[in-house]
Amino acid sequence: MTLDNNSLNDFLFSRFKNGDELAFEHIFKSKFNQIIGFCDQFISDHDDAKNITQEAFINLWLNRNKIEKPSGINSFLYTFAKSNCLNFIRHQAVEEKYTDHALHEKEQLLNAEVLESFDFNSLEFIELEELIQKSISNLPEKCREVFIKKRFEGKMNKEIAEDLGINIKSVEANMTRAIKALKKNLSEYLPAILVQLIVQYLN
Amino acid sequence: MYRYLAQEASEAEIKALFEWIDESAENRKTFIRYKQAWALTSSSQDDSEVLWKSLNKKDSFSKKTRILTLSVQKYAAVAIVIFALGLFVEYLIQKESSDSVYFSQTEIEVPPGQMSKVTLPDGTAVHLNSGSKLFYNADFSSGKRLVKLEGEAFFDVYSDKKHPFIVHTPGDISLKVYGTSFNIQAYPKEGEINTTLVEGSLGVFDQAGNELSLLIPGQNAQYIKSENKIVLSDVNTGLFTSWKEGLVTFRDESLQNIALKIERWYNVEIIFENTELKEDLYNGTILKNKPIDQILEVFKLTSSLEYRIEYRTDQPTLIYWK
Numbered sequence: 001m002t003l004d005n006n007s008l009n010d011f012l013f014s015r016f017k018n019g020d021e022l023a024f025e026h027i028f029k030s031k032f033n034q035i036i037g038f039c040d041q042f043i044s045d046h047d048d049a050k051n052i053t054q055e056a057f058i059n060l061w062l063n064r065n066k067i068e069k070p071s072g073i074n075s076f077l078y079t080f081a082k083s084n085c086l087n088f089i090r091h092q093a094v095e096e097k098y099t100d101h102a103l104h105e106k107e108q109l110l111n112a113e114v115l116e117s118f119d120f121n122s123l124e125f126i127e128l129e130e131l132i133q134k135s136i137s138n139l140p141e142k143c144r145e146v147f148i149k150k151r152f153e154g155k156m157n158k159e160i161a162e163d164l165g166i167n168i169k170s171v172e173a174n175m176t177r178a179i180k181a182l183k184k185n186l187s188e189y190l191p192a193i194l195v196q197l198i199v200q201y202l203n
Numbered sequence: 204m205y206r207y208l209a210q211e212a213s214e215a216e217i218k219a220l221f222e223w224i225d226e227s228a229e230n231r232k233t234f235i236r237y238k239q240a241w242a243l244t245s246s247s248q249d250d251s252e253v254l255w256k257s258l259n260k261k262d263s264f265s266k267k268t269r270i271l272t273l274s275v276q277k278y279a280a281v282a283i284v285i286f287a288l289g290l291f292v293e294y295l296i297q298k299e300s301s302d303s304v305y306f307s308q309t310e311i312e313v314p315p316g317q318m319s320k321v322t323l324p325d326g327t328a329v330h331l332n333s334g335s336k337l338f339y340n341a342d343f344s345s346g347k348r349l350v351k352l353e354g355e356a357f358f359d360v361y362s363d364k365k366h367p368f369i370v371h372t373p374g375d376i377s378l379k380v381y382g383t384s385f386n387i388q389a390y391p392k393e394g395e396i397n398t399t400l401v402e403g404s405l406g407v408f409d410q411a412g413n414e415l416s417l418l419i420p421g422q423n424a425q426y427i428k429s430e431n432k433i434v435l436s437d438v439n440t441g442l443f444t445s446w447k448e449g450l451v452t453f454r455d456e457s458l459q460n461i462a463l464k465i466e467r468w469y470n471v472e473i474i475f476e477n478t479e480l481k482e483d484l485y486n487g488t489i490l491k492n493k494p495i496d497q498i499l500e501v502f503k504l505t506s507s508l509e510y511r512i513e514y515r516t517d518q519p520t521l522i523y524w525k
Contacts, residue, residue, distance in 0.1 A: 028258070029251040037245030041208075041238070050249065054258055098214050106221050114238045 013070040024064075027073060028057055035077050042085045042111045044097055052088065056080040078120040086115050135185040139178055142166075146174040147182075204234070208241045253363070256326035311337045313354070318447070323350070326361035327368065330447035333468075334390070353391050357447045359384045360403075372396050374428050376415065379406045385418075386443045396426040399443040407433060445488065452488045458508075461485055462524070469495045469520075476525040480508070495520070 015023035035056060039049035056077050060067075067076055088094075089112050096104045139147060145164060149155045157175075161168045206212040207220050224234045313319045313331045320330050324343050331337060335354020343349065348368040360368045362382025370378045372389035374396045383403020389396040398405065400418040407415045407424055416433050418424055423438040442452050453461060459481040462473040468491060475481055487505050489498055499510040499522065513521040 025255060028255055032251050032254055033246045033249055036247040036249060038242050040247055041242040041245055046247070049247070050254070054254070057258060098217070100214060100218070103214065103218060103221065107217075110221070110224070110234070110238075114235050114242070117235050118239065 010070065013073070016073075017064055017067070019064070024061055027060075031074070031077060032057070035081050038078065039081050039085055042115060043088055044094060048088065048092075052081060052084045055084065075120045078118070082115050082118055082120065086112060089115075131185075135182055138185065139181055143174050143178040143181065146171055147178040150175065204237055208238065250363070253325060253361075256361070257324060308338055308340050318449070320447075323348075323361075325363065325366075325368075328359040328361075330357040332356065332446055352387060352389055355386070355388045355390065355446070357384070357386045357444055374426060375410050376426050377408045377410075379408055380404070386440070388443075394428050396428070397423060397443070398426075399423045399438060399440050401440045401444060446491070449491050450488050451491045453485050455484045455486060457481065458483050458485055458524070465495075465498065469498075471495060471520045471522050473522045473524060476523050480524060495522075 012023050012026060016027060032053060035053045036046075036049050039052050040046060043049050043052070059080055060073065060076055063076070067073060089108050098104050098107075136144060136147065142164075146160055149160045149163065150157075155163070157168050157171045161171045164171075204220060207217055212220070220234075224231050311319070311321055311331065313333060313335050318330065318332055320328065321337070322328050323339065325348055327348070329337060329350075332355035335352070335356055337354075337356065338351040339349065340347070346366050348363070348366050349371070350369070351371040353373050358368075358370070358380075360380050360383050364381055367379045367381055370387060372378070372387065373391040374389060376396060378385070378387065378398055380403060383405060384401045385403070385405055386399045386401070387396065388398075398407065398418070400420050400422055402420050404420075405418045407418070407426070409415055416424060416435060418435070421437055421440060423436050423440075423443065425434045425436070426432075427434070442454060445452050451464075458475075462475070462481075465471065466473055483506075485502075485506060487501070489501050496512065499508075499512075502508045502524075503510060509525050511523040513523070515521060
């Protein structure tokens with residue numbers, strides 16, 4: 001029997017609710033780096049971002065009875081990360097990245113504002129998150145590999161070519177294909193500026 | 204904007220961006236949407252396997268880990284000493300560099316007659332034999348997998364191809380592995396160091412970092428300190444690793460030597476009524492953590508050594524062998 005993505009998710013979710021550690025491990029491994037990546041955008045020390053993320057997962061496990069549906073896992077994790085990042089920004093003295101103190105202050109304020117603007121319980125968020133993940137997973141295999149290496153692993157075209165054993169020209173060609181596909185999938189939903197942003201960086 | 208989000212922007216560019224954000228509510232809203240989208244699509248590159256293991260250690264979120272913690276506590280003899288205290292106080296006084304706190308070192312000491320099992324921050328399992336010490340720095344988990352061993356230990360190294368696992372010994376040699384299991388005997392007072400590879404591969408290095416030899420599974424490397432040389436041999440690895448299951452295997456060992464060990468493990472005194480017995484050689488395996496009378500019973504059954512026990516108040520128990 002093969003399971004499609006949705007019923008697999010439901011299956012995992014019910015195992016998780018019943019206290020199955022393997023299911024939790026699976027959820028942990030598939031989402032951990034995303035949550036760290038999220039925290040990294042607001043907190044400059046990677047170890048602090050990791051600690052917040054670990055706390056988020058520990059609390060997710062302890063509060064599993066309160067989570068009602070599969071999408072609730074993401075909402076819980078991001079909400080936890082959001083409020084802890086906010087606390088961190090407000091109460092922890094952090095090392096300043098810039099020589100200009102005013103710039104640092106301004107950045108902290110903006111970070112707090114961005115964090116506060118998230119509503120992780122809204123339908124919009126749940127759908128957006130799913131859509132981005134789905135769009136990436138729907139890319140043709142080579143495209144997806146190139147895209148992930150570039151966007152999530154921060155690699156240069158030359159490194160990607162070496163990793164995948166293809167030439168730079170075909171790395172570039174695959175990036176173009178990935179961008180086109182994402183633009184099409186995402187633009188049905190996302191505001192044009194966001195698509196533009198994601199795509200711009202990839203170029 | 205995307206240079207800022209990708210953390211590639213210069214300070215001047217960031218300043219210009221922030222000024223632009225302040226120009227209008229519209230600009231501000233645009234920035235917030237951009238940053239939101241960026242944060243939601245970001246991902247770090249941490250090894251989820253390592254993180255999962257560290258989560259398991261960090262919080263006793265499951266029964267399984269609680270039991271583990273308890274059994275570790277049972278080996279109450281394991282003393283963990285933080286050398287860092289002095290350094291940390293110094294740090295508080297000077298408060299010059301926020302980095303100095305990372306010099307702290309953890310020491311795990313197992314007294315004679317005891318054994319212990321510990322899991323290091325990277326997921327590596329270490330069985331420590333009697334009278335052994337293991338040291339590692341607080342920055343161990345951040346890619347630097349370096350420990351110092353005095354005594355005997357069996358390592359089951361968590362596989363990480365990017366970060367070698369290095370063991371320093373008191374005999375001026377180091378061992379470097381990636382993901383493997385091996386045993387080391389490196390007691391400071393003994394004239395040699397033995398390392399036995401069970402699986403994987405293992406390099407033996409001198410202080411200058413030169414590779415002296417590379418072991419394959421089933422090989423033992425004996426480093427003789429006084430001659431500064433290494434002898435490789437094929438061995439039955441079970442002989443070298445069975446101690447961690449509480450088994451002690453003797454191979455052609457004199458009864459006199461065995462008596463010395465038993466004296467150390469059980470705090471007893473052994474007297475040979477027939478001194479010729481001392482040079483007799485014994486082969487066999489015993490379970491170290493059984494009561495002394497059962498051990499003596501095993502010797503009786505396997506090599507017809509008769510024994511007599513004499514309990515004394517305020518003094519070690521006397522055992523007569525004949």
